[in-house]
Amino acid sequence: MPVGPVVVEPVSTGCVPWPEDEEREYRDRGWWAGVPIGSLPAQWARNAPPHPALIDGERSLSYAELAQQVEALAGGLAQLGLRGGDFGDRVLVHLPNGLEIVTMVLACTRLGVVPVLSLPSHGESELADLATRSQARALVVPRRHRGRDLAEMGARLVGDVPSLRHLLVAAPEPISEVPDYAVDLSQLASTSSEITGLAHPAPSAVALLLLSGGTTGTPKLIPRTHDDYVYNLRASGEACAWDSSTVFLASIPVAHNFGLGCPGVLGVLEAGGTAVLNPSPEPEAAFASMNKHGVTHAAAVPAVAQRWLDYAVSTGTDVPSLRVLQVGGARLAEEVARRLEPGLGVRLQQALGMAEGLINYTRLTDPPEVAWQTQGRPISPGDEVRVVDSEGADVPAGEVGELWTRGPYTIRGYWRAEEHNRRAFAPGGWYRSGDLVRVHPTGNLVVEGRLKDVINRAGEKISAEEIENIMYALPGVEQVAVVAAPDPELGEKIAAVVVTARDLPDLTIEAVAQHFEARKVARFKTPELLLVVPGLPLTKVGKIDKSEVRRMVAGQSPIGPDHSRTSRQGGDPAPLTDR
Template sequence: MSAPLVTETAAGSTAAAGWVPWPDEAADRYVAEGYWRGGSLGERLRGWAERYATATALVAGPVRLSYADLDRAADDLAAGLAGTGLTVGDRVVVHLPNRAEFVTLLFALCRLGAIPVLTLPAHRRVEIEHLTRLSGAVAYAIPDTHEGFDHRVLAQEIVTAVPSVRQVLVAGAPGPFTSLEALAAAGAAARADGTARPVPAAPDPAGVAVLLISGGTTGKPKLIPRTHWDYGYNAEASARLCGLTAADTYLVALPAAHNFPLACPGILGALGVGATVVLAASPSPETAFGLIGGERVTVTALVPALARIWVDAAEWERPDTSSLRLLQVGGARLDAELARRIPRALGAQVQQVFGMAEGLLNYTRLDEDDELAFTTQGRPLAAADEIRVVGPDGADVPAGAVGELWARGPYTIRGYYRAAEHNATAFSPDGFYRSGDLVRLTPSGNLVVEGRIKDVVNRGGENVSATELEEHLLAHPSIAQAAVIAAPDEQVGESVRAVIVPVPGAAPTLKAVKAFLRERGLARFMLPDLLTVLDALPLTPVGKIDKRELRRRLG
């Protein structure tokens, strides 16, 4: 029952090229046990629209769409996109913020069998160029401007640099590119008069639905292939565990392209039960509290840094959050003191979510002791989730001891997209994903996150690859050596500290380093918060930079 690993065609359009599927034995078992069922994500929207037709599906600023409206909008845009020649297996880099077009485009692409590559609003030229090349994208979807940044200028750079990108799709004023609104209008007209190009038959639900991005913990971001079946289960089971119903209103405060607000249970889980999804243009308390009160939001998800900001603001402002029943917190470990403040400040139950876009999700349960939700990061979502806590020798550690978390299961990938060399080390020979997270298991079966093996700084839920940032720092003409480490930070958990050895007589300032990195096209979250200049970096006996000693010296 597993989708085949196929060879890419000359046109570069085959959906599964470079994808590592589940072994037949595992795939057959997940189907037999009911984890994998139903149609493609586009087909699922059709069923939801039939079931909840007049209910409000999506609120995004002035836009309010019923389930029937959303279904029709996806069909119109799919027809418009088909008219441009977009077809099954084509990859489309989606670089949209939290606006209605993100949702309609996601489902339109799924209807076509095209594959959205979901990137984050903070990404800039370095990340986007890498991801368009890696995916072989034929199209790039952007807003006209967002937070003062003109994405059309970036798009022109991408089109010039990446030959596979044939068209740019714009939400808003298109400039020299193609308007998403005009495409949808053309698609609606063509559907009405019967001239629309036929949309392909529903894609294989065992095939790739979306390509998510990894946190970039080892060099440049990897692409994570999620299938219609496994991602559908991911969202559906999460909604069930969180008690989501048609009476709920889910606020998307984090970027919608992130796995957490998209499918844990997120947008997909909420729509699957007939709930209302509200997109926040910003996660700031000013924006979010107004939406919570005005739309009677019941559930939302934050990273710990934002949870702290909301709690501090709520204790000062006393907003109306009386409708909020559940606040999920994930992306980084939530400290127990902050967790205990959340119910008092916001009136919501706390649920810790520890997971990864590669698959495995751990949730604290809603019916268990509050103290577990304050002090642990939950336990696996599915009965079929298999986890191991492993020592450096590859053997399981004793109960309660700290080790690396390994996972496999019905929604945990077996390999990154087009990354055969990396897959050889990121996955065990028997298919376990080596997460790089250091955890211990409590007697309750819940996990406690104790740290990471991977060289990454978790800055407010954004993973900053030390290796990648170091490469960019070393390109600076005044920097001879560079190391990137985490610095404790009360607000964001970890700040990014760049430690450099300058060339003689030319130590750059933090301001100059940031300007240099921005010029190289790095996303804002990749920029260092702190700069430390040393005469020399400590080395291990084999001549590598000794980051453990560096952390000890800098405190």
């Protein structure tokens, strides 16, 4: 366990507030209601409906049980010495969909401790970086997940990251073979009954740290306050017309903004409905869960929606209770959108949102063509939207430009990222989203692409620069360009085009995968296509020409890794290798 003092700055340090006059307007108009997130479970329990609040496999929690567990777990966190209140300590939460991630997030916000929500797909490298940058005091992991011993990984991180003092482990069985300072999450809650009268944090305090899409390397930390995030989930629920009859399948990660509060799990609880928590969106399990629990609403990224459609058509399986399928996280092709409704027997609701704030939905009252062709319109009358050119000037109606926004739940700056904030925010507090959009004649937005160099793999925004930096650590790699390659299921996947040293043995996709695994990088960031070339195309000013690189990738035919490659002696590129 780490020893010695560690100075941890308050979470408010490095935050960019809204201007005072705008904060006053948001409160006067009732958008900011002065409600801490952690106070919601008690409110929900006072009006408890007869159905469960949460369902996780064979486990479930009523609204009253959820409120009790949140209070008990908040007390347990306080017993550990985690400081709550308005300047709370950070807790890095690395949990899959299940009861534990919901109760942990709510307990943290009840105490005023700030959860940092990592994704289940993140590897040890990403977690170490997030723990270090957030100065997290505690790490929460499942005992095991998808065959990985995460308690063992957590123990290493607590030993390596100076600020980490506590390892909390969620496990169905007693914890073993982990250090003495590991704490069983369920025992922590059960032994905290003497902790009572915990103070609530101020509504204006930072409630949680979400992760950006990582479009410029490592993800930025997004500070969301209690005021703005409660409004986020309430306004989302109203726009989607959720109520106590809503049964929501949460198979997208709850750690994602989409799965947490758009409307997500918190939105359905605020509406008095039921959240069904699935750790995986795989069709067979998802359809079985939806039919078992009478799911009425589900959310998916386009790749998952496509798989669900294919499964329904190929097996003849349907979900009679399912009324609405929300699709977001990436652009949904119109031809797929047109097939989803008849193929799944649902109403499609497209979404365009960002963890930084602005959320758009098509409405259930929109004509079908609008739901097929657009990604919706803002949820709040306080949302301000501009579509601008490269000089920051508004483009004519219907033309493509970058989406800029500000409003009552859109941040004014990333946490402790002063230099990046100067690039990401324009004068006046406008957030430069990086999304290229146009305004549809109905007023809805249509996504036309991304301004930045990213790969949108099944809704995960992956920085090409980050993958290139990891590739350069491979011995013999002299130049590399990482681009998106079209994929019918994922939308896009990662292609690496590489120039290697002449004396380097043939580089294989297997060697690349081993390299990424050894560096403990999340699996979804590992290149899936590899092209070895004599040289990379350059622009007139000597920069790598990514447009030409994309054409090179598109002109190759993927082959299996067991096929032979052409010789580089003749100057031809080696065929594209598919992992």
